[in-house]
Amino acid sequence: MMIAAVLPLTLLVGFAIWAVTALESEWNQAARDHILDIHNNYRKNEGGCQIDKMEYDMDLEAQAKKWAEGCVFEHEMVKGRGENLAYNTASDPENDLITSAAKGWFDEKYDFSRGQRGCHMSCHYTQLVWDNTNKVGCYSTRCPNLGMSNAKNAWYFVCFYTPMGNMVGENPYELSCETPCRNGQTEEDGLCVGEAIIPCVDEEDNCAAWQKMGECDNNPDFMETSCRKSCKICTSETEEGSETDETPEKGSETGGSTEEGSETGGSTNDGAQTGGGSESGKCNDDNEHCVAWAATNQCHVNPGYMMKKCKKSCGVCKETGTSIAGPDEKCVDKNENCEEWAANNQCKVNPGYMYIDCKNSCGLC
Known part of the structure; x- marks a missing residue:
């Protein structure tokens, strides 16, 4: 049975100390070559443009190894880094398990629609094909008991990426570009190599x-x-x-960020949180510029910050009698799991997503 971890919301709530030691690993150069080929083959066959060719990165592998050997099936959520996870309880050959995991990630493409606000249930796919993600490092091991799951003797597979993808409001790649590759790059086997200007x-x-x-x-x-x-x-x-371009990466929805938006492993742009909110129960703006920001649509563009720091201007507080939902927007939950997520404190932990798609459960109406 193959299981993949899905972003933006890795709602594995609860904390425990997992004293689990990985049993063994068959990770080697052949496995590295195999997963890299899989990524680049998927990417070049997408029919997009200005998609970078991936390179294998040993520093990312070292990070993936450290995380995988902890034997906990959850995202580490490191800012600026994308993450894809999977596990399998079968005892198939290593390359077959790798192929199956990557196919599971890629098949999320069928849950993806261009123009959707975030990656939602297709975050593994979007991270795998994200156009400017150009480095990947992976590791696999066997875990006698995989934390945050019921799996025994599980093959645990972790891939980390930079630059991270899954930026809220952006497509993973473009279908039509003026040039096949960005300025400063050259085309190689249908993908782009070199540093973009x-x-x-x-x-x-x-x-x-x-x-x-x-x-x-x-x-x-x-x-x-x-x-x-x-x-x-x-x-x-x-x-x-x-x-x-040598700037720090935005957060994302794939895995890989401490806030929402990075929905990879998650976020961060849309869900960036630059500080705690105002004191609980008080409907205040914590910044003198909140009114101006709200007037330029920042309550929707940057909800992770605005819903905490500019509650009054964004109409978040119940006592204002207003809602973040606009006059033509229904104040409803857009995901059937919203109520459960809200009960698990995700309205505060992950406001960038929850305040948009789970308004009713978060009490914003």
Whole structure:
């Protein structure tokens, strides 16, 4: 039986100390080559453009090894890193288990729709094919008892990625581009190699105003990507007015972040949380700029921060008699698991997702 861990919400609630030692591992160079080939074959056959060719990364493997040997089936949620997990209780050959795990991730494609807000039930697939993710490192081991599951003698498989994918509101890749690869890259076997040169521009009209409000520091996950020029992440001193992208990664929904949005292993852009909320029970704005931010739609663009720091301006508090749901938007739960997630404190732990898709269960109506 193959099981895969799904983001954005890895709702494995509860804490325990797992004293489990991995039994054995058959991970070797053949396994590395196999999983890398699988990733690149899936990526080049997607029919997209400007998709990077993946390279195998031993540092990511070391991180995956350390996590896998802990024998706990949950995401580590490290910011800036994507994560895909799977386990299998079968005793098949290593390459067969790897192939089956990757196919399970990729088959989530059939739950994916272009333009959807987040990766939801297809986060493994989107991380696997995310266009600018270009490094992967994996590890597998056998666990006598796999924590956070009922599996015995389980083959546990962990893959980590950089840059992480699953940015909320973005597609994993584009279907039509002016050039097959980004500026600075070359095409190799249907995929792109080399460092891309990213234009030093602002992608949002309000970047300059947000910079003056201190958002480059308050909300770096969003600003460092969307407002590169205003935040002085880059300079336009080169001949073409651009430079190689060396900025920190946004969080994501795949695995891999401590906030939502990174839905990979998760998030982070949309769900970025830059601090705790106002004192419980008080309907206040904690920042003097909340009204202005709310007026520029930040309650929806950046709910992880706004719902905590700008409760009054976003209409989150029950005593205001208002709701984050707009006048034409029904205040409903969009996922059948919302009530259970809310009961497990996910409205506070993962507001970037919950305040959008589980409004009713989070009491925002």
